[in-house]
Amino acid sequence: NAGVTQTPKFQVLKTGQSMTLQCAQDMNHEYMSWYRQDPGMGLRLIHYSVGAGITDQGEVPNGYNVSRSTTEDFPLRLLSAAPSQTSVYFCASTSDRVNSPLHFGNGTRLTVT
Amino acid sequence: AQSVSQHNHHVILSEAASLELGCNYSYGGTVNLFWYVQYPGQHLQLLLKYFSGDPLVKGIKGFEAEFIKSKFSFNLRKPSVQWSDTAEYFCAVLTTSGTYKYIFGTGTRLKVLA
Numbered sequence: 001n002a003g004v005t006q007t008p009k010f011q012v013l014k015t016g017q018s019m020t021l022q023c024a025q026d027m028n029h030e031y032m033s034w035y036r037q038d039p040g041m042g043l044r045l046i047h048y049s050v051g052a053g054i055t056d057q058g059e060v061p062n063g064y065n066v067s068r069s070t071t072e073d074f075p076l077r078l079l080s081a082a083p084s085q086t087s088v089y090f091c092a093s094t095s096d097r098v099n100s101p102l103h104f105g106n107g108t109r110l111t112v113t
Numbered sequence: 114a115q116s117v118s119q120h121n122h123h124v125i126l127s128e129a130a131s132l133e134l135g136c137n138y139s140y141g142g143t144v145n146l147f148w149y150v151q152y153p154g155q156h157l158q159l160l161l162k163y164f165s166g167d168p169l170v171k172g173i174k175g176f177e178a179e180f181i182k183s184k185f186s187f188n189l190r191k192p193s194v195q196w197s198d199t200a201e202y203f204c205a206v207l208t209t210s211g212t213y214k215y216i217f218g219t220g221t222r223l224k225v226l227a
Contacts, residue, residue, distance in 0.1 A: 042217040045214075097213055098207070099145075101159040102149075104158070
């Protein structure tokens with residue numbers, strides 16, 4: 001029972017590099033989302049998707065892109081990494097974002113130097 | 114602006130002490146309420162949730178929370194903490210009138226001393 005799988009677990013980037021954080025879920029959840037967790041700021045929503053082919057911005061979308069070509073996968077792309085994007089990133093999904101809780105992945109710790 | 118406040122950022126308790134973590138939110142519409150827990154090195158897991166009905170909800174590991182609508186609060190309680198409760202606790206609100214939006218609090222780090 002894999003749940004929500006995130007890769008990689010750790011990543012170090014240089015400023016200006018690009019990369020993709022992977023997120024996959026095997027629970028057939030329609031709703032998927034990306035959060036970043038920073039000390040003293042809790043979790044902030046970056047992007048979310050309510051189904052394949054549909055994405056929308058959260059509260060901190062700048063510098064990130066997403067796509068949702070399948071129900072299972074929701075990758076997060078950093079276009080040109082900046083030190084301000086150093087954070088822990090969590091992917092979360094749910095079958096029903098109103099009546100069911102979020103299921104979180106184990107997180108990706110990203111450092112941008 | 115919609116927000117969730119967790120006033121205790123760091124809490125240190127001895128084993129067997131009682132715990133109460135505060136959570137207040139600012140939103141005038143209907144909400145679903147959650148407490149999530151993040152053990153060291155792990156992902157967030159659901160501790161308990163409130164959607165409707167009895168405002169006193171019980172979750173896993175002996176935790177409970179009470180929704181007081183008039184105070185916009187959803188405080189987390191446990192009568193007797195254990196060393197294994199050392200974790201970070203996040204209160205979250207899902208707005209359910211109008212747009213559906215999750216708002217997380219900034220978290221409370223709990224350390225329980227053996």
